[in-house]
Amino acid sequence: MTFARTALSLVLALQLAACGGGDSSAPPVAVGGGGTPAPTPPPSGCSLRAQQDFADGVLNEWYLFPDLLANANPASFNNLDDYLDARVAPARAANRDRFFTFATSIAQENALINSGSSAGFGIRLSYDDANRRLFVVEAYEGASGLAAGLDRGAEITAIGTTAANLQTVSSLFASGGSQAVANALGPSDPGVTRVLRFVQPGGAIVERSITKTTFALDPVSDRYGALVLSDGARRIGYINLRTFVVADAANQLRAAFGQFASQGVRELIIDLRYNGGGLVDVADTFGDLMGSGRVGQVWSREVLRPSKASQNTTRLFRTEANAIAPTRVAVITTGSSASASELVTNSLIPYLGNNLALVGANSFGKPVGQFGFDLAACDLRVRAVAFQTVNANNQGDYFTGLASVVPNTCRAGDDLARPLGDPREASIAAALDFLAGRACTPITGGAAGDVAGGIDQGQNARQGIDLPDRLPLQPRRPEPAQHELPGLF
The missing domain is CATH 3.90.226.10 (2-enoyl-CoA Hydratase; Chain A, domain 1)
Structure with missing residues (x-):
């Protein structure tokens, strides 16, 4: 087992999200202290039970709130994430660990940290649940979304795999809430294509097929950073x-x-x-x-x-x-x-x-x-x-x-x-x-x-709408980049 002091502060609030903080300085020394048992030695295989035992060793030795850990029967779970959720449930109920403890891929997270590598449309989305609306709040340079005309202020109104099966965002929200919208946008894999209908800030209605690509997350935008x-x-x-x-x-x-x-x-x-x-x-x-x-x-x-x-x-x-x-x-x-x-x-x-x-x-x-x-x-x-x-x-x-x-x-x-x-x-x-x-x-x-929401009051009045607070769109089990950048697709 190796561990790094990279406190990547990631947040996933139920189906919403906010996240983040980490540190890539020297790792803490692997010692038990204060009678706390050392982490379980690395298992010889990668079975679910082996991963659960590994996670138990981590939590038992290092978890910040040891008194807020629950017992959980490993056999009752078919994935590691749900098992971790069960173990830290008391801390979550006490508002101390709102999905901050989780399992992820070493390779994907390291690629994100080292080069900013991610895959998707390169846009960040927030939604107005009450009015069933989906907005682009930010677009990354060099990604397919911005190249297709999606930028801050655009509203996505329909999503499909082809122009023939577009579903309105409103109907997706009605059928399955924000998770249905996230599912319709597809996985964050290069080559995934979706047809999006969207309204640009100036009022133009655009319908375009956009393919997800690998792009680099630029921390400070060249446009306004x-x-x-x-x-x-x-x-x-x-x-x-x-x-x-x-x-x-x-x-x-x-x-x-x-x-x-x-x-x-x-x-x-x-x-x-x-x-x-x-x-x-x-x-x-x-x-x-x-x-x-x-x-x-x-x-x-x-x-x-x-x-x-x-x-x-x-x-x-x-x-x-x-x-x-x-x-x-x-x-x-x-x-x-x-x-x-x-x-x-x-x-x-x-x-x-x-x-x-x-x-x-x-x-x-x-x-x-x-x-x-x-x-x-x-x-x-x-x-x-x-x-x-x-x-x-x-x-x-x-x-x-x-x-x-x-x-x-x-x-x-x-x-x-x-x-x-x-x-x-x-x-x-x-x-x-x-x-x-x-x-x-x-x-x-x-x-x-x-989250302070809305466009601006003048535009709200012109459109005859009242936009309440918006929330970042987030799948229930986000990719590493989505953990750190709420709303990224």
Whole structure:
């Protein structure tokens, strides 16, 4: 058995999702502690029972909430995922492990981390359950979806394998809810083709056959990922990080902050609205790039179960050539913002205080991370919740979302009528208001996972509709990339 300290903070909330945080630093030492038994030795085969025994060894030694593990009869389950769900059910009921512990493929997850490799249309989808509508919230450059005309604000209205068997999205929702829609879009395999009918933001109705391809997930978009916005005479750095899961995200962040440093930027908008998390290493680099003058001070801490307290770590700010010292920061989140996204925001609180705001909607609420435990012969990685992250003030209890701990909040919609990076987009406009000291409406009454929805009120009025909150479309058993990027297809 091998295991890596890659706390890929992945979240799957029932059939919805938000996710993320991980760390590819040195693995913890494989020792038992505090009377906790060591993990079961690797089995000689890959039978379901052998995989269940392996998972039991992992949970019994490393699970962060040992008192919230249930007994389960392995013979009662026909797959490992359901067995893991049963074992951590008490932690889930206590809102401590909302599908954060799961099994995945070593090969697929490593490909995602190392190169951003994924397969699909390269679009992220959210849905309005009440009105049975499906929207594109983001499209990746270099993928087949964007090339076919699917971009932010497009509404998919029908799905089929051919033009002759198109089913309306409304009828799919009516027959089987969001899972029926996810099923209709097909598996995330290269070569899978679907015919989609969609309405582009300008009103054009398009019907097109689109084939899923392998593409690279670019963490910082070349279109809108790093911009310098003007608000009067002030220059605001805007950074939209799509995911922490791709290792190259750290270098892309360095390039973005080089741009900010060269232009004297001291105020930031950090847009993490769909970011489910990923590698803690990347989150740490993000912190370093905002840590000019703070090298050697505490950025964050990882706290394991008492029997593993010797494995607790403290991460200090490190030197980064392009680092700045931001004076005010607005972080845009939705219910899809989780784990590493929340780690970055929470770690800024001790240093920015009232000069920090959460903008948009409440985040998911995942102050815990996973280690990956590998059974290499079976291409099996068990992701088990193994630590909690806290900031320099030892604050880290935001299981109900960051709105409960960030000093300022400003509620705003996720405005699909505007491209990301546009200062007129609702959440970006609210962030600019906070940075300028202008008034905003606090985030109130939103439970963890609340997602600010709608297009913009003007468009809603023109269309005669009232769009409620939207949720990321997610299959019940997502692929590795879908764990980290809620709504990816």
